[in-house]
Amino acid sequence: MIRLHHLNQSRSLRILWLLEELNVPYEIVSYQRDTETRLAPPSLKTIHPLGKSPVIEMDDKVYAESGAITELLIEKFAPKRLRPAVDSADYGTYLQWIHFSESSLMLPLSLKLFIKKAGVLDNDFLNAYIRQEKHKLLSYLNDEVAGKSFIVGNRLSGADMMLSFDLIVLAQREALEDYPYIKQYALQLASLDSYQRAMRLESNYDQST
Numbered sequence: 001m002i003r004l005h006h007l008n009q010s011r012s013l014r015i016l017w018l019l020e021e022l023n024v025p026y027e028i029v030s031y032q033r034d035t036e037t038r039l040a041p042p043s044l045k046t047i048h049p050l051g052k053s054p055v056i057e058m059d060d061k062v063y064a065e066s067g068a069i070t071e072l073l074i075e076k077f078a079p080k081r082l083r084p085a086v087d088s089a090d091y092g093t094y095l096q097w098i099h100f101s102e103s104s105l106m107l108p109l110s111l112k113l114f115i116k117k118a119g120v121l122d123n124d125f126l127n128a129y130i131r132q133e134k135h136k137l138l139s140y141l142n143d144e145v146a147g148k149s150f151i152v153g154n155r156l157s158g159a160d161m162m163l164s165f166d167l168i169v170l171a172q173r174e175a176l177e178d179y180p181y182i183k184q185y186a187l188q189l190a191s192l193d194s195y196q197r198a199m200r201l202e203s204n205y206d207q208s209t
Contacts, residue, residue: 006030007053013199014164017194018070018074021156109169
């Protein structure tokens, strides 16, 4: 049995969706963000030293990092269905998008949140950097998903699941209006049954709403 240590409103949403899509038995252990600091509770550190989510327990081992967990679960349960073949032309592109959401796109999104929390919204340098970097990255993504339902090979993959959390953040900030192809892509992902099941679970476990 897989055990998902799930923090509300976190990157764990990616793994929740993936597990629903895989349709394998799993258990959710729910955690809630501190309503003031928005940080994870200390109890998560009893599972993994970093005290972050997602974390899964599988085969008597503990794994952190949503990208690594996504690749592990797909390799174990759906390598032919949720990723391109290793010897295919799409495999390198798939790996690129698996990591894009955390290595490139998440930085300006996180910085926007941090400067708001820190009360430094009037920092000209940071604001200019965030605005320019976000526009560069979203323009790139917008071009890549034009006319596509999925980011790689026109079929659902782990890359879509990794991007999904970033798109939720952007939609909450109403930041997709200038990027119509991303918006269309996000709506397509949101229409999938497994995605909707995951969002219902998130809503049920999220005590802040």
